[in-house]
Amino acid sequence: MAESRASKAYASSPCMAHELDPAYLDPPEQAAGVMRWRRAMRAELRGARSTLGVAARQDLERALSEHLHTLIETRFDGARGQVLSTYWPIKGEPDLRPFMAxxxxxxxxxxxxxxxxxxxxxxxxxxxxxxxxxxxDWNIPVPPPEAEKLTPDIMLAPVIGWTDEGYRLGYGGGYFDRTLAVCHPRPATIGIGLTQARLSTIYPQPHDIPLDLIVTEAGVMADRGAH
Incomplete structure (x- = not known):
């Protein structure tokens, strides 16, 4: 007897959504299921990130910046003669402003x-x-309109969650994916996040574009160029 749609409905509270697999939903429901799952995972991972104390966060950011500096030096010749785009930290993201300076x-x-x-x-x-x-946008500080517009050769992207395949769980706005879809040539892309935010999958959708590398406080955790 075929399984009913009702039996596939979520039977647990949203905080347990990480235990549910959208892949088991019927195809028309999968995209909506993935969106629900991602919302729950964003909340869960951001909650875990927010529990870091000041000293632990500073140690993490120092280690992450050191790994990133080594990567940029060895893989990208120190980014000399190149444009490197980074980000202004919000919502507990690793603060790379000293690295930017x-x-x-x-x-x-x-x-x-x-x-x-x-x-x-x-x-x-x-x-x-x-x-x-x-x-x-989102009250994030940005350079003024008169600042020179540039095309990045290397792009850093903050991640809430990440996978070994380089997929990024972000805030859901889709801006990085839209940008990468129109970049020709495509810049080298590096996700910046925490080791504890590693996921087995984000249930990639057709619009999701994997990043080239993921760097955390433990070093380079994913490298698509190594495969």
Missing amino acids: TLHRAGVTVALPVVEQKASPLTFRRWTPEAKMIRG
Whole structure:
């Protein structure tokens, strides 16, 4: 006897959604199931991230920055002569602003992403420590409109969760995926997150684009170029 639709409905509270597999839903329901699962995982992983104390967070960010610096030096020739886009930290994301300042002092051109139009690819404006930042989308500080627009050669992307295949669980806005879909040539992409945020899958959808590398406080955790 075929399993009824009712039997496939969620039988547990949202906080238990990480135990449910959207792959078991009928095809028309899978996309909605994945969205529900991702919302629950974002809340769960952000909650875990928020429990870090100040000292633990500083140690984590220091270790992550050291691994990232080594990667940029060895894999990308220190980003010399290249544009490296990073991010301004929000909602407990690893704070790379000291790393950004170090890159700038070394002569690297640093950029930050800007949402200029909703549901569209990101643009990138040049950042320097002296830049007079303004409030952008989600009240995230961004360089002012007169800052030079740039095309990144290397793009850092904060991740809430990540997989060994390089897939990124973000905030759900889709901005990085839209941007990568129109970038030709595509920049090298590096996800920045926590080791504890490793996931077995994010149930990739057709619009999801895997990143090239994932870096955490434990080092390079995923490297698609190594396969």
